[in-house]
Amino acid sequence: MKRYLPVLFAAISVASCNSDKNKPDAYGTFEATEVMVSSQATGQIMMFKVEEGQVLDSGSVVGYIDTTDLCLKRKQSIETRDATASRKDDVASQIAVQEQGRENAMVDKHRIENLLKDGAATQKQMDDVHASLNLIDKQIASLKIQFGGIASQVSSITQQIAQLSESINRSKIINPIKGTVLTKYAEKDEVATYGKPLYKIADLTEINLRAYVGGSQLPYIKLGAVIDVAYDKDEKTNTTVQGIVSWISPSAEFTPKTIQTKEERVNLVYAVKIRVKNDGSMKIGMPGEIRFMNPSNQKP
Numbered sequence: 001m002k003r004y005l006p007v008l009f010a011a012i013s014v015a016s017c018n019s020d021k022n023k024p025d026a027y028g029t030f031e032a033t034e035v036m037v038s039s040q041a042t043g044q045i046m047m048f049k050v051e052e053g054q055v056l057d058s059g060s061v062v063g064y065i066d067t068t069d070l071c072l073k074r075k076q077s078i079e080t081r082d083a084t085a086s087r088k089d090d091v092a093s094q095i096a097v098q099e100q101g102r103e104n105a106m107v108d109k110h111r112i113e114n115l116l117k118d119g120a121a122t123q124k125q126m127d128d129v130h131a132s133l134n135l136i137d138k139q140i141a142s143l144k145i146q147f148g149g150i151a152s153q154v155s156s157i158t159q160q161i162a163q164l165s166e167s168i169n170r171s172k173i174i175n176p177i178k179g180t181v182l183t184k185y186a187e188k189d190e191v192a193t194y195g196k197p198l199y200k201i202a203d204l205t206e207i208n209l210r211a212y213v214g215g216s217q218l219p220y221i222k223l224g225a226v227i228d229v230a231y232d233k234d235e236k237t238n239t240t241v242q243g244i245v246s247w248i249s250p251s252a253e254f255t256p257k258t259i260q261t262k263e264e265r266v267n268l269v270y271a272v273k274i275r276v277k278n279d280g281s282m283k284i285g286m287p288g289e290i291r292f293m294n295p296s297n298q299k300p
Helices: 002-022 068-118 123-170 215-220
Strands: 026-031 034-038 043-048 061-065 172-174 179-184 197-202 206-214 226-232 238-248 268-277 287-291
Touching: 068 123, 206 215, 206 287, 215 268, 226 268
Parallel strands: none
Antiparallel strands: 026 206, 026 287, 034 197, 043 061, 061 172, 179 197, 206 268, 226 238, 226 287, 238 268
């Protein structure tokens, strides 16, 4: 019996080594960059073609909010602008008439000046011409002030029309990124308010494993490094893929409660993100594990 003891101890030692070798270096959960799409207008949702699990393209119009009131206001503003602009044209015509009258008065002034030199005109005639020119200048100045005020009104109304047009455009619900709808918060015919969440979407073609490593492990993991990421395939086996380290927390934090052992829970750790191509097998919230200290991976 004694001769078998060394063999037994060797087997136990090898099994222990293999167990340590296969033990993951860190654990975490998969997550994705989620985008909350909110309403940019207030009103009844007239159309909303969004379903959970649906894949949407970036820039696609998935719905719109009632714009009846905005369209009526814009139409009214356009009519007001056009009416105001017509007043500007009338004032411009009056200015042109007064300027022509001033040119005629200047001709009379030069003629009277020549006659006055010859003694064929009186000083009163010259004074009357000067008075007429002064009156015309004041009228032209007054009309130009009116013209400037009307032009300012037209510009202000034009800006209001642009704002209303922008509000109408914002009534369209435009999907911001290509991705999968995770959660739907609104339905057609409901009343949306500005900032109300409508749905949440994320690009699941690439997914991140957020894991936590201790300070002693940091030298083995660097930005851009390619490391092994494993997740459950079934009850006994894992699927292993390669991922790229995309982020390392600059500061330490307490280990989250998802880490099971007490020894790990009381330690400070660093959060890291590993970006992985997703074929649809990995889901948000699914647990995963990483191995970066294995001989097959590059050491510092």
